[in-house]
Amino acid sequence: ASLFLSPGSESFIVGDSFSVELGVDTAGLPINAAQTTIYFPPDIVEVLSISKDNSIFSLWPKTPAFSNSAGEISFIGGLPHPGFNGKGNVITINFKAKKEGEALFSFDESKVLADDGKGTNILVFIKGAKYFIYQPEKIGLEATTTLPRIFSPTHPNENEWYSNNTPRFQWSLIKDIKGVSFVFDKNPDTIADTVSEGLLNFKNYDLIPDGIWYFHLRLEDESGWGETFHYRIQVDTNPPYPFEIIIDNAGDSTNPKPNLYFETKDDTSGIDIYKIKIGEExxxxxxxxQINPFPTSLLRPGNYKIIVRAIDKAKNIVQTKTSLDIDPIETPEINIWPEKYVAGEETFYIEG
Structure with missing residues (x-):
């Protein structure tokens, strides 16, 4: 199963209100509960409200709540048997853009529980979000016939990867423009033709395949067609490959500092970073x-749940978990000791 925020990327003007949906995809397995904590930068955006309308859940052991001081949103939701199977909305979060900046949304430890009578956590994939907040004057990009200026509110940085596969491109038209031609393909040097698509100032594309794409725009005025301007976007909607955690305690179950081994790959954007959580940390x-091996800190005897997340450059996440048991050393047993001991007159000796 997966949890994801939609849209995965977008741009907003300071002062705008916008909505973000938290969705779940059960991947063919019925579920009956989910819980998570979402982190957001409270200096850049603030939560106005949270809506449970149209949620797949009808029971709320922990009603959706938020803290604009801590930058957190949390909930626990559920529904009776036979649960829910498919892709659906969990909550809708309404935000306001406070100041210019890049707002990264991420998840803390999360669960999606199967409707299997055991409460099995089947969460594997997580997809965060990245939003860009701009001052109003930075959104409008004026155009000239010879070199039109393109802005993508969904993919504002040509050098970054995004999980959003429904790109939008927009540009301004000066009053003398009488023709607009554009092409969208994977060739960085395509020249748009001289057949006008109409006096359009934006274009949307839906559900494009992963990879590097180029939008090519050309404008016409009274003097003819100008040069073609090219805008690149990079799309990766798929998380890294699933992986396992290998625990190496050097054959000693009491080893308080075992090594952990884990690694995966991502075909499109590549692995950006790993995150690890051990126990309650x-x-x-x-x-x-820093991996292979990753040495743990000194751990006391006990059972520890380990979660490792692999995050690609488009912020798609795959996570895996395992359990680590550290046994206590055996209690020492003393077999030989002196029945009588006089301090300072003899050596104290014990054996065990």
Missing amino acids: KFIDLMLA
Whole structure:
């Protein structure tokens, strides 16, 4: 199953209100509950309200709540047997853009529980979101015939990867423009033809395949057709491959500092970072050079739940989990000791 935020990327003007949906995809397995905590940057955006309308859940052990001071949204939701199977909305979060910046939305430890009578956590994939907040004057990009200016509110940085596969392109038309031609393909050097598509100032595309794409725009005025301007976008909607965690305690179940091994790959944008959570500690970030092995800190005897997330450059996430048991050392047993001991007169000796 997967949890995801929609839209995955978008641009907004300071002062705008906008909505973000948290969705779930059960991947063919009925579910009856889910819980998560979503983090957002409270200095850039603030929550106005949370709506449970149209939610797949009807029971709320923990009603959706938010804190604009901590930048957190959390809930626990559920529904009776036979549960829900498919793709649906969990909650809708209404935000306001406060100031210019990049707003990254991420998840803390999350669960999606199967309707199997056992409460099995079947969550595997998580998809966060990335929103760009601009000052109003930076959205409008004036055009000239020879070099039109393109802006993509869904993919505003040509050098970054996005999980949004429904791109939008927009541009301004000066009063002398009488023709607009555009092409969208994977060739960086395509020249748009001289057949006008009409006096359009935007174009949307739906559900494009992953990869690097180019939007080519050309404008016509009284003097003829100008040069073609090219705009690149990079799309990756798929998470990294599933993987396993291998625990190496050097054959000693009492080893308080075992090594962990894990690694995966991502075909399109590549792995950006790993996150790991051991027991009740918070997630910590790991660069690629910090794994294989990853030595744990010194751990007391006990059972620890380990969660590792692999995050690609488009912020798609795959997570895996395992359990680590550290046994206590055996209690020492003393077999030989002196029945009488005089301090300072003899050596104290015990054996066991």
